Amino acid sequence: MNLVIIGSGNIATHLAKACYATGHNILQVYSPTLANANALASVVNSQSIDDLQLISKHADVYLIAVSDAAIHQVTQALDPSIEGIVVHTSGATSIEVLQAFHRYGVIYPPQSLNKEIDTDLSVIPFGIEADSERTFDTLLRLIAPVTPKAFPCDSSQRLALHLSAVLVNNFSNALFQMAEEILTREHLSFDLLKPIIAETAQKVQQHSPKDTQTGPARRGDYQVINKHLQFLTQYPEESKIYQLLSDFIVKRYPK
Structure with missing residues (x-):
């Protein structure tokens, strides 16, 4: 297939490289900063552009991989008469933002990607939503060589998946940061927690999180909980979160 990549950030870079590596032709890479478009285009043997008015009308797929805030701006600038499939990659943006086009869809990977870090996309699930069964089949053919884990996912499911990804990734990392700051104030190294972090992540690969929960709240050990809260009086924000x-845990494991 012939693709136009709209964006040059993390997802755009990974998907452009993956599609190029699986035999697709990247016609153009767009970025409002031409240097960024050049950087990605040079890797996938493509033309770089910094003006949406210069986008080819002859692509099979137009892959919009920009921030959620920029999706509307891009869709407004694209010619609605283009025949190719217009796709965005957002977890939180409805497919309806694309309904002005003849064919449209969404390809969403619930994964934190960094264009500077190589990632094996074959182990990552990709949710696909489309305006029709025909479009879905085309997008599945596009992504199937990249990952065997593609699955149908409507806008409501995708939003739930995106929210859940924030919980397990961004929020858990915020808790790691909180723990690191507390330990640093007590002259202890965050390295001391890395084995338990790895063990917790490993457990949920094989078991439900509900079955692997441990700790004082799981046991209903209020004596320990109160000791922790007493210690956290010096950390008001952390105390509220704790x-x-x-x-939350206590309510899910009633005695």
């Missing part, structure tokens, strides 16, 4: 999460 209390909320402890309450």
